Amino acid sequence: IACSTIRYSIAIDNGAITGPNDFSWIHQNNNTFAANNKELLNPSYAFVILRNPFKRLLSFYCDKLCNTGNDANDNSYEVTQSIMGTSATTTFAEFIEFLWKNPSLKKANEHIQDQCDFLIYKNYHDYLALEKFKETSSIIFEKTGVILEDIRPFNSIHTTYGCKETVELNYDTPGELIGSAMAASQKPIAKNMYNIDLIRKVGTLYLNDILLYLKVINDSEEEMGYWLKFM
Secondary structure, three states: OOHHHHHHHHHHHOOOOOOHHHOOHHHHOOOOOOOOHHHHHOOOOOEEEEOOHHHHHHHHHHHHHOOOOOOOOOOHHHHHHHHHOOOOOOOHHHHHHHHHHOHHHHHHOOOOOOHHHHOOOOOOOEEEEHHHHHHHHHHHHHHHOOOOOOOHHHOOOOOOOOOEEEOOOOOOOOHHHHHHHHHOOEEEOHHHHOOHHHHHHHHHHOHHHHHHHHHHOOOHHHHHHHHHOOO
Protein backbone atom coordinates (compact mmCIF):
# COMPACT_ATOMS: atom_id res chain seq x y z
CA ILE A 1 0.00 0.00 0.00
CA ALA A 2 1.18 3.55 -0.83
CA CYS A 3 3.98 2.07 -2.94
CA SER A 4 4.33 5.11 -5.22
CA THR A 5 4.37 7.41 -2.20
CA ILE A 6 7.09 5.36 -0.51
CA ARG A 7 9.24 5.01 -3.63
CA TYR A 8 8.94 8.73 -4.41
CA SER A 9 9.75 9.73 -0.82
CA ILE A 10 12.81 7.46 -0.67
CA ALA A 11 14.02 8.78 -4.04
CA ILE A 12 13.67 12.37 -2.81
CA ASP A 13 15.42 11.58 0.48
CA ASN A 14 18.36 9.97 -1.32
CA GLY A 15 18.73 12.75 -3.89
CA ALA A 16 17.80 10.64 -6.90
CA ILE A 17 15.11 13.17 -7.86
CA THR A 18 14.33 16.73 -6.82
CA GLY A 19 10.55 17.03 -7.00
CA PRO A 20 7.27 16.39 -8.84
CA ASN A 21 8.79 17.19 -12.24
CA ASP A 22 10.85 14.01 -11.85
CA PHE A 23 7.92 11.86 -10.75
CA SER A 24 8.04 9.50 -13.74
CA TRP A 25 11.55 8.45 -12.59
CA ILE A 26 10.10 6.12 -9.93
CA HIS A 27 8.22 4.11 -12.56
CA GLN A 28 11.28 3.85 -14.78
CA ASN A 29 13.56 2.80 -11.90
CA ASN A 30 11.41 0.49 -9.79
CA ASN A 31 14.34 -1.60 -8.53
CA THR A 32 16.77 1.21 -7.67
CA PHE A 33 16.11 1.12 -3.93
CA ALA A 34 14.94 -2.48 -3.67
CA ALA A 35 16.61 -4.31 -0.78
CA ASN A 36 18.72 -7.37 -1.51
CA ASN A 37 18.56 -10.53 0.59
CA LYS A 38 21.49 -9.53 2.78
CA GLU A 39 19.86 -6.21 3.61
CA LEU A 40 16.53 -7.91 4.31
CA LEU A 41 18.07 -10.30 6.83
CA ASN A 42 18.79 -7.75 9.52
CA PRO A 43 16.92 -4.46 9.17
CA SER A 44 17.21 -1.83 11.89
CA TYR A 45 13.57 -0.91 11.28
CA ALA A 46 10.80 -2.55 9.27
CA PHE A 47 7.30 -1.20 8.70
CA VAL A 48 4.36 -2.00 6.47
CA ILE A 49 1.37 0.11 5.46
CA LEU A 50 -2.01 -1.62 5.25
CA ARG A 51 -5.43 -0.49 3.99
CA ASN A 52 -9.07 -1.34 4.58
CA PRO A 53 -9.60 -4.09 1.93
CA PHE A 54 -13.07 -2.79 1.01
CA LYS A 55 -11.75 0.68 0.23
CA ARG A 56 -8.65 -0.69 -1.48
CA LEU A 57 -10.72 -2.71 -3.95
CA LEU A 58 -12.95 0.28 -4.67
CA SER A 59 -9.90 2.48 -5.26
CA PHE A 60 -8.58 0.01 -7.83
CA TYR A 61 -11.94 -0.10 -9.60
CA CYS A 62 -12.28 3.69 -9.71
CA ASP A 63 -8.77 4.11 -11.11
CA LYS A 64 -8.10 1.22 -13.47
CA LEU A 65 -11.58 0.15 -14.57
CA CYS A 66 -13.41 3.49 -14.80
CA ASN A 67 -10.75 5.46 -16.68
CA THR A 68 -8.11 5.42 -19.38
CA GLY A 69 -4.45 6.27 -18.83
CA ASN A 70 -3.20 9.86 -18.60
CA ASP A 71 0.12 8.89 -20.15
CA ALA A 72 0.33 7.75 -23.77
CA ASN A 73 3.10 5.36 -22.76
CA ASP A 74 0.97 3.78 -20.01
CA ASN A 75 -1.03 0.84 -21.36
CA SER A 76 -1.82 -0.58 -17.90
CA TYR A 77 -5.43 0.56 -18.10
CA GLU A 78 -6.18 -1.24 -21.35
CA VAL A 79 -4.27 -4.34 -20.24
CA THR A 80 -6.00 -4.46 -16.84
CA GLN A 81 -9.47 -4.03 -18.31
CA SER A 82 -8.77 -6.78 -20.83
CA ILE A 83 -7.53 -9.19 -18.15
CA MET A 84 -10.46 -8.42 -15.85
CA GLY A 85 -12.95 -8.74 -18.71
CA THR A 86 -14.59 -5.41 -17.98
CA SER A 87 -15.96 -2.69 -20.25
CA ALA A 88 -17.03 0.94 -19.96
CA THR A 89 -20.41 -0.17 -18.65
CA THR A 90 -19.14 -2.58 -15.98
CA THR A 91 -20.49 -1.65 -12.56
CA PHE A 92 -18.70 -2.19 -9.26
CA ALA A 93 -21.21 -4.91 -8.39
CA GLU A 94 -20.43 -6.71 -11.66
CA PHE A 95 -16.70 -6.38 -11.06
CA ILE A 96 -17.03 -8.00 -7.62
CA GLU A 97 -19.09 -10.76 -9.21
CA PHE A 98 -16.24 -11.36 -11.70
CA LEU A 99 -13.82 -11.77 -8.79
CA TRP A 100 -16.27 -13.92 -6.84
CA LYS A 101 -16.57 -16.38 -9.72
CA ASN A 102 -12.87 -16.17 -10.65
CA PRO A 103 -10.89 -15.45 -7.45
CA SER A 104 -7.63 -16.26 -9.22
CA LEU A 105 -8.03 -12.88 -10.95
CA LYS A 106 -6.83 -11.30 -7.71
CA LYS A 107 -3.30 -12.39 -8.61
CA ALA A 108 -3.58 -10.84 -12.07
CA ASN A 109 -2.90 -7.36 -10.67
CA GLU A 110 -0.81 -6.44 -7.63
CA HIS A 111 -3.27 -3.71 -6.65
CA ILE A 112 -5.95 -6.28 -5.80
CA GLN A 113 -3.74 -9.19 -4.76
CA ASP A 114 -3.96 -10.04 -1.06
CA GLN A 115 -1.87 -7.66 1.04
CA CYS A 116 -0.75 -10.71 3.03
CA ASP A 117 1.03 -12.00 -0.07
CA PHE A 118 3.55 -9.15 0.07
CA LEU A 119 4.63 -9.51 3.69
CA ILE A 120 8.34 -10.32 3.97
CA TYR A 121 8.64 -10.67 7.75
CA LYS A 122 6.63 -12.58 10.33
CA ASN A 123 6.71 -9.47 12.51
CA TYR A 124 7.28 -5.79 11.71
CA HIS A 125 8.33 -3.03 14.07
CA ASP A 126 5.31 -1.00 13.00
CA TYR A 127 2.06 -1.84 11.22
CA LEU A 128 0.63 1.42 9.87
CA ALA A 129 -2.71 2.36 8.28
CA LEU A 130 -3.18 4.36 5.10
CA GLU A 131 -6.41 5.70 6.59
CA LYS A 132 -4.30 7.44 9.25
CA PHE A 133 -1.87 9.01 6.80
CA LYS A 134 -0.74 11.87 9.06
CA GLU A 135 -0.03 9.52 11.95
CA THR A 136 1.69 7.06 9.62
CA SER A 137 3.85 9.83 8.14
CA SER A 138 4.80 11.06 11.61
CA ILE A 139 5.88 7.60 12.78
CA ILE A 140 7.96 6.94 9.65
CA PHE A 141 9.68 10.32 10.00
CA GLU A 142 10.37 9.71 13.69
CA LYS A 143 11.87 6.27 13.03
CA THR A 144 13.71 6.92 9.75
CA GLY A 145 13.98 10.65 9.11
CA VAL A 146 12.24 10.18 5.76
CA ILE A 147 9.42 12.63 5.00
CA LEU A 148 6.50 10.68 3.52
CA GLU A 149 5.25 12.84 0.66
CA ASP A 150 1.57 12.76 -0.34
CA ILE A 151 1.92 12.29 -4.09
CA ARG A 152 -1.79 12.22 -4.95
CA PRO A 153 -1.91 15.80 -6.31
CA PHE A 154 0.60 14.96 -9.06
CA ASN A 155 0.33 11.18 -9.43
CA SER A 156 -0.15 9.84 -12.94
CA ILE A 157 -2.99 7.52 -11.89
CA HIS A 158 -6.60 8.56 -11.32
CA THR A 159 -7.27 9.24 -7.65
CA THR A 160 -10.20 10.81 -5.82
CA TYR A 161 -7.92 13.45 -4.27
CA GLY A 162 -9.78 16.76 -4.06
CA CYS A 163 -13.09 15.19 -5.09
CA LYS A 164 -16.33 15.75 -3.20
CA GLU A 165 -18.53 12.82 -2.25
CA THR A 166 -21.82 12.42 -4.11
CA VAL A 167 -24.81 10.20 -3.39
CA GLU A 168 -25.49 9.92 -7.13
CA LEU A 169 -23.00 7.06 -7.54
CA ASN A 170 -23.47 3.50 -6.28
CA TYR A 171 -22.62 -0.14 -7.01
CA ASP A 172 -24.94 -0.18 -10.06
CA THR A 173 -23.41 2.89 -11.73
CA PRO A 174 -21.54 2.11 -15.00
CA GLY A 175 -17.80 2.59 -14.70
CA GLU A 176 -17.59 5.25 -17.41
CA LEU A 177 -20.00 7.45 -15.44
CA ILE A 178 -17.85 7.13 -12.33
CA GLY A 179 -14.82 8.08 -14.41
CA SER A 180 -16.66 11.14 -15.73
CA ALA A 181 -17.69 12.09 -12.20
CA MET A 182 -14.07 11.88 -11.03
CA ALA A 183 -13.04 14.15 -13.89
CA ALA A 184 -15.64 16.59 -12.57
CA SER A 185 -14.15 16.32 -9.03
CA GLN A 186 -16.85 14.02 -7.66
CA LYS A 187 -16.35 10.63 -6.04
CA PRO A 188 -18.56 7.83 -4.71
CA ILE A 189 -19.19 7.30 -1.01
CA ALA A 190 -17.48 4.00 -0.16
CA LYS A 191 -20.40 2.63 1.87
CA ASN A 192 -22.82 3.39 -0.97
CA MET A 193 -20.77 1.24 -3.34
CA TYR A 194 -21.62 -1.89 -1.37
CA ASN A 195 -24.74 -3.76 -0.35
CA ILE A 196 -24.80 -6.59 2.17
CA ASP A 197 -24.20 -9.27 -0.47
CA LEU A 198 -21.19 -7.42 -1.91
CA ILE A 199 -19.72 -6.86 1.56
CA ARG A 200 -19.99 -10.56 2.33
CA LYS A 201 -18.38 -11.56 -0.96
CA VAL A 202 -15.47 -9.14 -0.62
CA GLY A 203 -15.19 -10.08 3.06
CA THR A 204 -14.77 -13.70 2.04
CA LEU A 205 -12.36 -12.95 -0.82
CA TYR A 206 -10.13 -10.84 1.43
CA LEU A 207 -10.70 -12.48 4.80
CA ASN A 208 -6.98 -12.92 5.52
CA ASP A 209 -6.32 -9.23 4.88
CA ILE A 210 -9.24 -8.25 7.11
CA LEU A 211 -7.99 -10.46 9.94
CA LEU A 212 -4.47 -9.04 9.55
CA TYR A 213 -5.76 -5.45 9.68
CA LEU A 214 -7.83 -6.19 12.77
CA LYS A 215 -4.91 -7.90 14.50
CA VAL A 216 -2.13 -5.39 13.94
CA ILE A 217 -3.64 -1.93 13.34
CA ASN A 218 -4.38 0.16 16.42
CA ASP A 219 -8.09 1.00 16.83
CA SER A 220 -8.84 -1.10 13.74
CA GLU A 221 -12.44 -1.68 14.84
CA GLU A 222 -13.14 2.02 14.30
CA GLU A 223 -12.24 1.69 10.62
CA MET A 224 -13.63 -1.82 10.04
CA GLY A 225 -16.73 -1.81 12.28
CA TYR A 226 -19.22 -0.88 9.57
CA TRP A 227 -18.09 -3.64 7.25
CA LEU A 228 -17.80 -6.28 9.96
CA LYS A 229 -21.38 -5.92 11.14
CA PHE A 230 -22.63 -7.04 7.72
CA MET A 231 -20.14 -9.90 7.33
